[in-house]
Amino acid sequence: MAKVVAVTGNEAVAEALRQVNPDVCGIYPITPQTDMMQRYASFINNGKVDTEAVLVESEHSSMSACIGASAAGGRVVTATSSTGLALMWEMLHIASGDRLPIIMPVVNRALSAPLNIHGDHSDAMGARDTGWIQIWSENGQEAYDNTIQAFRIGEHMDIRLPAMVCMDGFIISHSIERMEYLEDAEVKKFVGEFKNLHPLLDLDKPKSYGPLILTDLFHEYKRAQHEVMTKVKGVVLEVAGEFEKLSGRKYGLFESYRLEDADIALVILNSAAGTSKDVVDAFRDRGIKAGLLKPRLFRPFPYEEVAAALKNTKAVCVMDRADSFGGYGPLFMEVSSALYQLRNRPALINKIYGLGGRDYLPSHAELVLNELDGIAKGGKINVFKEYIGVRE
């Protein structure tokens, strides 16, 4: 029986972690993640979980501690944001290269400089190529649900990869929403007992993690990482199916919103997708066939499925809350790669919005959809990549 609550995104994810009750967690504060793991420290102090906490001195040490604990055979979590994720960069590659299923909520925040504590996607996009699974969440409910599912995905015996669950800093982490919690026993049963794979300290089968491998086998090792990523989509869908039976909430590789017959579409991640759906509805009311695609699984990116979902549109705008300076936004580059394989492709433009927590307003979505409507009706594209919501 689901319990209806009014909680913040951070509180919801801390609750998911409590229900999973991992063996070890790394705790190090960084805004806006801080109060998630602080709540978890209270759970430990109050005897609600039996997790071993390591209060480390930096994120680099936090991820290092997680790598050790995971290699030793524990179910391991930590959480971070922004420059904290950036400081983990070296260790992120080691976690995925060692195939350690560490689960890490990432409360998305801008990177320095200038220093900014508010939400954008620069942090997780910077970790795009680290070999981690990335699952993105529109709101607190999705962050809670995705966190629970991430354990099943990362720990799946065919996968064994670390996974980060992303939600927007402050906009979601600190906003109170209505959501539904599963029962403790349901979550416990859903994630199941943690199963080891090649743990350290097995004296009958001694082994090494992350040894020196040079030109002889390194290339093959990385191909193996590539190949395991190709299996993730199937596992994500399988876990989502089971989760739907448990919760009634449906998840896929991405969410298609009024996309079936759409002429124009936005592709947009996380909380801003929620804002945009209202505007899509308003355009539909005006007889304009607008739709929206909200990616959920960003790594590995579901290229074929995204292409199939957008193939009948005439004009698409990919909205990025991060920039690859000197290039397009990171989400745009993925969607562009996906659409290139189609014989007939929609026109494609890229808008950069909401950096450093700049508000994304319905009027922004409206401007973009109007521009797309003009392009779909034969108008020409004036600029492929553009910042919107800029103070001039």
Place this chain on the structure above:
Amino acid sequence: MEKTFARPRSLKTVPFRYCPGCGHSLIHRLIAECIDELGIREKVVGIAPVGCAVFSYDYFNFDILESAHGRPPAVATALKRVMPQKIIFSYQGDGDLAAIGTSEIIHAAARGENISVFFVNNANYGMTGGQMAPTTILGQRTTTTPGGRSAATEGYPLRVSELLATIEGASFIQRVSLDTYGEVTAAKSAISRAFRGQMEGRGFSLVEILSPCPTDWGFSPKASLEWIRTAMKKVYPTGVMKDRDKGI
């Protein structure tokens, strides 16, 4: 009438927005007074940390460079070496200097860099809301040690000044406090000494300042000063830990 007391020129004419009873405002004032008195305002560059004093550039009336968390000693090293005629100081809390940046401060001291470091020890991570820091004393309740810090699970408090005093490259290390008028005066003398040491090319100096954090400690400003006296100073005694010139 003759004007005998004024705001230091090294402070902007804006009110401090730190929490009531916080030590940062006072420490900013002491640093600004020393800089004015030494006549070095035109030559000073400060390094701001990550932590509450990230806002120090809103108050200091000279150039400030914001550094990544824990990296001010490395940034100060580079500034001083590129501009040896300038006076370079870093201003760091215990989260910045004694946690994420511990390696930076040790190696800056070991290299004997001719910089001045002001280290604010308030025994917790203030900016993020009072989590345990390496400087948190045993039994102290923080948001990540709600039952009090335990040596068995969280280890022991880190005494940075004593640690750095063992390093040959360090020239002057003193721990001061803000809990009495006398201590505040001693703090100012130590800050001035750290600047003068740099001006005379004596090498690495650090002043550790025990500073109240009423908001995160959950005490009144007055009770916070009392807690420094009765609890913190037992773990962190004030005094000169190293003075190479005097053979200490």
